[in-house]
Amino acid sequence: MDGFWSLLFTNHLASEIDNEERMDMLFHVNSKLSRRMISPNMVSSRELLSHRDMLKTMQTSEKSYPDREFIPLPDVRPISIPLGMALRERRSRLMDTVGDVTVEQLSQLLWAGNGLTGDDRFYRTAPSGGAxxxxxxxxxxxxxxxxxxxxxxxxxxxxxxxxDSKFDWASLFVPGTEPKGASLLIVTTAVFQRSFFKYGERSYRFILLEAGAIAQNIALAACDMNLGVLPHGGYSDVEVERQLQIDGIDESVVHVVAVGGNKTGRESNEPRNSI
Incomplete structure (x- = not known):
């Protein structure tokens, strides 16, 4: 955070801000780049990240809980719905009734959101700043x-x-915003330092873009399985982080997608025509 505040005095673009109480605008303007200004983090990390072993280490970094039960998910099947139809049919809505989401469906959703797509370079389904x-x-x-x-x-x-088997569903949401028909939540968090060491304050922009891409991938995959899906902004950050047992500082929630099973309507294996 010290680096951000120091930029208030060194970033010539900061003079554009009229209201110093607008923290969102302070951050946005002071994380801009121009031809005469570049983040020191980006310069100092360029040589480091050019090393193949270092790049592989960063691309394969993910949290693990070795003392907890690991459950393999079913293999991912090809998505049958044409992209054009998925884009046209995507809606941010859930059904009124709560239906079960199968483990096969959950497997598809998680892979679509942030699954592995390359064995050697460990690429994912969603774009990520600097991989x-x-x-x-x-x-x-x-x-x-x-x-x-x-x-x-x-x-x-x-x-x-x-x-963990214990959670308090109702407390995860701001009063009056609990998503009706949600069977489960897919919560995206960010481990900020993975990106900050290279991109500095600008990394926060990249992280939010990545979280949005993950949510859109999940929504499009849900169309293929006729599931309800709702990107949800009414969650309680503090309560979600408490129940996930993350500190909310080094790792914090950045997005939540509610998913609901659909007991009626078109089945996922019906033929689809492209637009």
Missing amino acids: LYPCELYVISRHSSLKAGIYHYRSLQHGVEYL
Whole structure:
């Protein structure tokens, strides 16, 4: 944070801000780049990141809970819905009734969100600034083929770690915003230092862009399986972080997607025509 405040005095673009109480604008303007200004972090890390072993280490960094039960997820099947149809049919909504999400469906959603797509370079389904992958995925499940509880997704192994059976669903949301029809939540968190060491304050922008791409991937995959999906902004950051047992500083929640099973309507294996 010290670096951010120091930029207030060195970034010539800061003079554009009229209201110093607007922290969002202070941050946005002071994380801008120009031809005559570049983050010192980006310069100092360029040589380090050019080393192949270092790059591989960063791309394979993810949290693990070795003392918790690891549950492999089913193999991912090809997505059958044409992209054009998925884009046209995507909606931010859930069904009124809560239906179970199968473990096969959850496997598809997690892989679509942040799954592995390359064995050698360890690329993921969502773009990440510098391929540093600061985002982690958790699942808080109350209605699915998995037993109710909190899980952590391991992208590199395509499985989940069972963290806890205890959670308080209602307290996860600001009063009046609990998503009706949600079977589970997919929570995206960010381990900020994975990106900050290279991009400095600007890394926060990249992290939020990555979280948005993850959510969109999940939503498009949900279309293929006729699942309800709702990117949700009414969660309680503090309570979600408390139940995930993360500190909210070095790692913090940045996005939540609610997913609901759909007992009616078109089945996921029906034929689809492209637009």
